[in-house]
Amino acid sequence: xxxxxxxxxxxxxxxxxxxxxxxxxxxxxxxxxxxxxxxxxxxxxxxxxxxxxxxxxxxxxxxxxxxxxxxxxxxxxxxxxxxxxxxxxxxxxxxxxxxxxxxxxxxxxxxxxxxxxxxxxxxxxxxxxxxxxxxxxxxxxxxxxxxxxxxxxxxxxxxxxxxxxxxxxxxxxxxxxxxxxxxxxxxxxxxxxxxxxxxxxxxxxxxxxxxxxxxxxxxxxxxxxxxxxxxxxxxxxxxxxxxxxxxxxxxxx
Amino acid sequence: xxxxxxxxxxxxxxxxxxxxxxxxxxxxxxxxxxxxxxxxxxxxxxxxxxxxxxxxxxxxxxxxxxxxxxxxxxxxxxxxxxxxxxxxxxxxxxxxxxxxxxxxxxxxxxxxxxxxxxxxxxxxxxxxxxxxxxxxxxxxxxxxxxxxxxxxxxxxxxxxxxxxxxxxxxxxxxxxxxxxxxxxxxxxxxxxxxxxxxxxxxxxxxxxxxxxxxxxxxxxxxxxxxxxxxxxxxxxxxxxxxxxxxxxxxxxx
DNA sequence: CGCGCCCTTGACTGAGTTCAACGGACGTGG
DNA sequence: CCACGTCCGTTGAACTCAGTCAAGGGCGCG
Numbered sequence: 001x002x003x004x005x006x007x008x009x010x011x012x013x014x015x016x017x018x019x020x021x022x023x024x025x026x027x028x029x030x031x032x033x034x035x036x037x038x039x040x041x042x043x044x045x046x047x048x049x050x051x052x053x054x055x056x057x058x059x060x061x062x063x064x065x066x067x068x069x070x071x072x073x074x075x076x077x078x079x080x081x082x083x084x085x086x087x088x089x090x091x092x093x094x095x096x097x098x099x100x101x102x103x104x105x106x107x108x109x110x111x112x113x114x115x116x117x118x119x120x121x122x123x124x125x126x127x128x129x130x131x132x133x134x135x136x137x138x139x140x141x142x143x144x145x146x147x148x149x150x151x152x153x154x155x156x157x158x159x160x161x162x163x164x165x166x167x168x169x170x171x172x173x174x175x176x177x178x179x180x181x182x183x184x185x186x187x188x189x190x191x192x193x194x195x196x197x198x199x200x201x202x203x204x205x206x207x208x209x210x211x212x213x214x215x216x217x218x219x220x221x222x223x224x225x226x227x228x229x230x231x232x233x234x235x236x237x238x239x240x241x242x243x244x245x246x247x248x249x250x251x252x253x
Numbered sequence: 254x255x256x257x258x259x260x261x262x263x264x265x266x267x268x269x270x271x272x273x274x275x276x277x278x279x280x281x282x283x284x285x286x287x288x289x290x291x292x293x294x295x296x297x298x299x300x301x302x303x304x305x306x307x308x309x310x311x312x313x314x315x316x317x318x319x320x321x322x323x324x325x326x327x328x329x330x331x332x333x334x335x336x337x338x339x340x341x342x343x344x345x346x347x348x349x350x351x352x353x354x355x356x357x358x359x360x361x362x363x364x365x366x367x368x369x370x371x372x373x374x375x376x377x378x379x380x381x382x383x384x385x386x387x388x389x390x391x392x393x394x395x396x397x398x399x400x401x402x403x404x405x406x407x408x409x410x411x412x413x414x415x416x417x418x419x420x421x422x423x424x425x426x427x428x429x430x431x432x433x434x435x436x437x438x439x440x441x442x443x444x445x446x447x448x449x450x451x452x453x454x455x456x457x458x459x460x461x462x463x464x465x466x467x468x469x470x471x472x473x474x475x476x477x478x479x480x481x482x483x484x485x486x487x488x489x490x491x492x493x494x495x496x497x498x499x500x501x502x503x504x505x506x
Numbered sequence: 507c508g509c510g511c512c513c514t515t516g517a518c519t520g521a522g523t524t525c526a527a528c529g530g531a532c533g534t535g536g
Numbered sequence: 537c538c539a540c541g542t543c544c545g546t547t548g549a550a551c552t553c554a555g556t557c558a559a560g561g562g563c564g565c566g
Contacts, residue, residue: 083411083412083414083415085419085420085500085501086500086502087500087501089419090419091414091415091418091419092418093411093414093415104403104407105404105407105408105411107400107401107403107404108401108402108404108405108408109408113408113411114411133400136389136390136393136396137389137390137391137393138390140389140390143386143389143396144386147360147403148360148361149361150357150360150400150403150404151357151358151359151360151361151403152361154357154358154406154407154410155358155361155362155366157407157410158346158358158366158367158410159336160414161336161344161346161413161414161417162336162344162346164414164418164461165344165345165417165458165460165461166338166342166344166461167338168554169553169554199511199512199513200512200513200514201513205418206418207418208419209554209555210554210555210556211513211514212513212514212515212554212555212556213553213554213555215513215514215515216554218513218514231512231562231563247338247339247340248338248339248340248342249339249340421521421522422521422522452543452544452545453545453546454545462522463522463523463524464544464545465522465523465524465545465546466522468545468546468547469546469547471545471546472546472547484530484531484545508566509564509565509566510565510566511562511563511564511565512562512563512564513560513561513562513563514562515558515559515560515561516557516558516560517556517557517558518555518556518557518558519554519555519556519557520552520553520555521552521553521554521555522552522553523551523552523553524549524550524552525548525549525550525551526547526548526550527546527548528547528548529544529545529547530543530544530545530546531543531544531545532541532542532543532544533540533541534539534540534541534542535538535540536537536538536539536540
């Protein structure tokens, strides 16, 4: 029996889901929700995961006010989340990449508090929250890691508060680049060479700056020889300097 | 047998803890972690809660880098939390009051990421996190509410990001006052008349403004007849207007 | 080719900071 | 009880960083 035949003979429920869609086969499982689970537990998690959904670039994963039923684990691609205040202006609250969890802010009110939008064609795993809660009682490891992920989100947001509340423009931008760099590094990508998936405007909004300021900062950093930019392609030539600027140890002047 | 005698005759373990220290007898139990629990479950939660600790004004509940063992529920008083960045400047990340939970940002790394400091003489319940996790398996209601509280913290921080990223000074300050007002209201206190427990400097730091700006804003709002101020005593004379300013529907000009 | 979107750059503006001086509340000690 | 120092807050004047406004460039796509 060939491998192809073996695949064909699997029951329909298995065939309808690609093998690569299982947590254990996903390249993100060391970072994502199933981190640290044994094979057996990972399978149980797999069983509750609803669908793997494709989200086209610029389309919404969810919107403010949508009822909360699922968390979403990003398998592939990038997202942004933004809030809208009563007078209509937006604040980008984060950029998320593969292995990160979306929707945790909706647990408290069972409604989403922000919009989540794909920055490129992306793929997510739908995790029905009530079923996930059902697993927690029997899988303390899963629960513990879930708490770590929520806690990490709190920590992340606190550091953005520090950024928005205390830092000057160039410090903010250096911190932003440094943050992206380390997150790509964790995922096994280059920490010095990557693409910006978001527009200058989205970066500016996230950092509490205008698009013009971001543009000027890119030019300034380029002139200093700290980075190389061409459209959305970015190379960090002086990552150590950038880290120092982000930390406030060094300035641009 | 008199009541006094009855108290004396109670076993030492009971005597060492005041009756009012039990969750079911605490005025915050409708807001705090035990929200919605039945008497029996509340007792179980009580049993794992370590101590009720008094924290003197200006002293630390925990510091950045302290190992994480407990969450803290505020029974009485007010706290602030702040982060410190590498170059030494601080960012106040929140002001907490009775019924709120402190320390959730430490779960991810098992180290505290910020300092928590009492703004006045306060009291907290020490909740050993590992024992709390032990209860989760058997008390899904408790777990669910814990998730709601973490999620609420994420939401709260997102709205601060919106504030710091998008709002003008007067809008920030109006949002701050409105937020305090509604939190006091939930706790059964006056929503229009309360004391500021923090200095102008702490408010400014939290809102990404200087102490001078806060002082000027107080004067401005007073001149407009929106508030009455005398040192730390505050009265909101036009709460509706303040809400509108916070929402960006109305300006001060 | 032409249109739209995204980005860059320059000149000017202004909200909020910085600097500085002062005032008032509170606690301590003579 | 007053003198003194400290901490906290207020107010004014000058400055500055980032925003606003405006014009133009470059790239992709129909």
